[in-house]
Amino acid sequence: MIEEKKSPENSDLTKTGKSGLIKEKAAGFEKFYKNSITGVGEDASVVKLDEKYAVFSSKLFIENVHFDLGYFPLKHLGYKCVAVTLSDILAMNVIPTQLRVNIAVSNRFSKPAIDELMEGITICCKIYKIDLIGLDISSSSVGLIISMEAVGQANNKTMVNRAGAGEKELICVSGDLGAAYTGLLLLEREKQVFKAHPDNQPDLSEFDYLIERQIKPEPRFDLIDALKKEEILPTSMIHVTDGLASALMNVCKASQKGCMVYENKIPVDTLTCNTLRDLKIVATTIALNGGEDYELLFTVKQEDFEKIQHIENVSIIGYITEPEEGYMLISNDEKVIELQAQEFSGY
Amino acid sequence: MIEEKKSPENSDLTKTGKSGLIKEKAAGFEKFYKNSITGVGEDASVVKLDEKYAVFSSKLFIENVHFDLGYFPLKHLGYKCVAVTLSDILAMNVIPTQLRVNIAVSNRFSKPAIDELMEGITICCKIYKIDLIGLDISSSSVGLIISMEAVGQANNKTMVNRAGAGEKELICVSGDLGAAYTGLLLLEREKQVFKAHPDNQPDLSEFDYLIERQIKPEPRFDLIDALKKEEILPTSMIHVTDGLASALMNVCKASQKGCMVYENKIPVDTLTCNTLRDLKIVATTIALNGGEDYELLFTVKQEDFEKIQHIENVSIIGYITEPEEGYMLISNDEKVIELQAQEFSGY
Numbered sequence: 001m002i003e004e005k006k007s008p009e010n011s012d013l014t015k016t017g018k019s020g021l022i023k024e025k026a027a028g029f030e031k032f033y034k035n036s037i038t039g040v041g042e043d044a045s046v047v048k049l050d051e052k053y054a055v056f057s058s059k060l061f062i063e064n065v066h067f068d069l070g071y072f073p074l075k076h077l078g079y080k081c082v083a084v085t086l087s088d089i090l091a092m093n094v095i096p097t098q099l100r101v102n103i104a105v106s107n108r109f110s111k112p113a114i115d116e117l118m119e120g121i122t123i124c125c126k127i128y129k130i131d132l133i134g135l136d137i138s139s140s141s142v143g144l145i146i147s148m149e150a151v152g153q154a155n156n157k158t159m160v161n162r163a164g165a166g167e168k169e170l171i172c173v174s175g176d177l178g179a180a181y182t183g184l185l186l187l188e189r190e191k192q193v194f195k196a197h198p199d200n201q202p203d204l205s206e207f208d209y210l211i212e213r214q215i216k217p218e219p220r221f222d223l224i225d226a227l228k229k230e231e232i233l234p235t236s237m238i239h240v241t242d243g244l245a246s247a248l249m250n251v252c253k254a255s256q257k258g259c260m261v262y263e264n265k266i267p268v269d270t271l272t273c274n275t276l277r278d279l280k281i282v283a284t285t286i287a288l289n290g291g292e293d294y295e296l297l298f299t300v301k302q303e304d305f306e307k308i309q310h311i312e313n314v315s316i317i318g319y320i321t322e323p324e325e326g327y328m329l330i331s332n333d334e335k336v337i338e339l340q341a342q343e344f345s346g347y
Numbered sequence: 348m349i350e351e352k353k354s355p356e357n358s359d360l361t362k363t364g365k366s367g368l369i370k371e372k373a374a375g376f377e378k379f380y381k382n383s384i385t386g387v388g389e390d391a392s393v394v395k396l397d398e399k400y401a402v403f404s405s406k407l408f409i410e411n412v413h414f415d416l417g418y419f420p421l422k423h424l425g426y427k428c429v430a431v432t433l434s435d436i437l438a439m440n441v442i443p444t445q446l447r448v449n450i451a452v453s454n455r456f457s458k459p460a461i462d463e464l465m466e467g468i469t470i471c472c473k474i475y476k477i478d479l480i481g482l483d484i485s486s487s488s489v490g491l492i493i494s495m496e497a498v499g500q501a502n503n504k505t506m507v508n509r510a511g512a513g514e515k516e517l518i519c520v521s522g523d524l525g526a527a528y529t530g531l532l533l534l535e536r537e538k539q540v541f542k543a544h545p546d547n548q549p550d551l552s553e554f555d556y557l558i559e560r561q562i563k564p565e566p567r568f569d570l571i572d573a574l575k576k577e578e579i580l581p582t583s584m585i586h587v588t589d590g591l592a593s594a595l596m597n598v599c600k601a602s603q604k605g606c607m608v609y610e611n612k613i614p615v616d617t618l619t620c621n622t623l624r625d626l627k628i629v630a631t632t633i634a635l636n637g638g639e640d641y642e643l644l645f646t647v648k649q650e651d652f653e654k655i656q657h658i659e660n661v662s663i664i665g666y667i668t669e670p671e672e673g674y675m676l677i678s679n680d681e682k683v684i685e686l687q688a689q690e691f692s693g694y
Contacts, residue, residue: 025465029472029479033444036478047401047445047480047498054394054401058481058496060449064488098383098394102407102494118372125376131383132376133394134405141411142489147449149405149496151394 057088078120100134165255181290183214261318404435425467447481512602528637530561608665
């Protein structure tokens with residue numbers, strides 16, 4: 001018999017934090033093969049094969065944890081799961097090429113519902129030229145669970161991880177931040193309105209961009225292609241899943257460096273700004289701590305400054321510093337604020 | 348808003364069956380790369396890299412679907428999940444070498460509970476020399492969910508799939524069958540007894556072997572090694588996850604062949620036989636339709652008959668026939684019975 005109680009030891013988890021727990025668990029494993037280029041703590045795992053590397057990523061999506069079917073169309077959900085899984089490979093500066101999918105569904109899902117989910121998966125695979133190399137569908141007692149694994153191939157010279165950022169290098173980020181979380185706030189608000197007044201048809205058309213950023217994020221293949229075209233090899237890279245602050249700190253920790261970023265350089269879309277103002281929320285807070293933007297954060301050498309200008313939708317938001325200087329933000333009113341990252345809040 | 352109703356369309360799923368549904372879904376995907384050696388319908392997926400192949404498998408384990416923590420110690424659960432995931436790679440005649448793990452836990456799991464689970468994972472990785480190349484731990488609203496991906500490397504000449512069985516070839520199976528399911532029956536019975544009389548301490552010591560087959564199955568690395576040593580290259584291979592009947596039919600369907608197997612050749616352990624007799628269940632039924640033995644079923648050319656004798660714990664249970672002859676069992680009283688496989692019953 002297993003005892004499953006909410007014991008006082010539970011609080012250890014909050015103390016250790018997610019990355020601490022993973023690090024601790026990973027340390028318990030021996031290493032047997034020279035060709036296992038470890039992936040724990042990175043966005044994807046790497047195995048060397050002859051001179052080529054196979055790069056894997058995997059993601060678990062659980063109903064009511066990662067998505068709410070109350071406002072998430074199944075087709076978009078399928079699309080988003082693929083996009084997120086591929087994004088992990090892109091964050092290594094590698095183009096993903098294959099995908100495995102495992103789906104577990106309870107009997108409240110009809111065949112047409114599964115069709116819709118799979119249609120979204122198929123569309124995303126088609127757009128980004130991904131081969132499905134595995135698919136399993138099984139039963140679940142607890143709603144919808146989706147597990148996906150993406151694979152890419154790389155050579156050692158162009159693969160980028162989180163650990164290579166050097167002092168005085170430029171910190172860049174693709175696209176804009178905070179829109180996905182703002183979209184989520186709107187959807188949550190409409191859900192409450194709908195509960196209270198089921199006859200109200202919500203009109204979210206003016207917020208299309210924000211809803212789309214939440215419901216249908218796009219993996220940044222375009223950036224990886226553009227970097228290659230401009231012959232820029234980033235020194236470190238990560239995708240922004242839990243807000244800019246956490247991404248920045250993960251790069252700095254892995255690289256054993258500090259950072260200085262400027263609030264007025266953080267890219268936030270105008271609609272995001274205006275919507276958050278109406279909601280009485282500071283946009284920078286959401287850019288720093290909101291989740292699911294799936295933009296790429298990367299560092300480049302100063303000599304690449306000119307080349308970076310040739311790439312659309314990339315912002316230089318600051319630079320890498322010595323580790324003693326910590327993780328700092330210069331606010332719009334020129335105050336120096338230490339960055340905080342929220343971690344494992346969902347535990 | 349998503350409509351989630353138990354609609355009449357649900358029944359379609361039962362009609363289509365699991366493999367039909369997967370086939371249908373897989374057909375919707377385009378193929379873009381020559382190096383994607385498709386894995387849908389196989390135990391693992393294959394990607395070619397230069398002259399080497401990376402072989403992946405993935406599994407999803409969900410509380411109250413794949414395991415009941417009422418009688419499953421977390422340490423054994425961790426061990427079993429790894430063993431099952433590795434078994435998928437072995438079933439391609441490939442030695443797995445790397446593993447990725449994603450775990451989602453609800454807050455009823457304490458830190459020591461996660462420690463215990465991870466300990467089982469670590470032990471299995473150590474025994475079978477597996478490198479952990481990825482680990483993620485996240486939150487779940489619905490109990491414990493584990494997703495694992497294993498990776499192996501192979502060259503084209505020794506990799507075996509389900510589709511190569513030829514007429515008159517020998518059908519072989521490793522170990523014995525039905526014990527894991529018999530162990531599950533005992534555990535389920537004890538759970539009911541415990542519910543009715545919580546003070547009763549169950550004594551299952553005489554059933555150790557059966558409980559162990561259910562709780563701690565071993566992946567058959569030994570068979571893959573032995574086949575290599577004897578220089579036997581199987582013509583087809585699969586692992587026995589849902590009973591012998593379903594494994595046999597999957598090999599025959601993929602190879603477009605029939606089969607003839609003998610009831611008296613099917614390996615069933617004496618304790619399994621005796622226990623099932625006491626439970627008034629026919630042992631052959633459980634060997635054919637019980638699950639989770641994770642033994643390997645494979646076919647070899649007739650000329651390998653002598654060599655097969657050198658390998659311990661392998662039974663020759665029949666031979667491959669022309670497709671028109673169907674999937675046949677010669678019973679102990681010499682009746683010819685058509686094999687039936689249960690599929691997707693858990694949907």
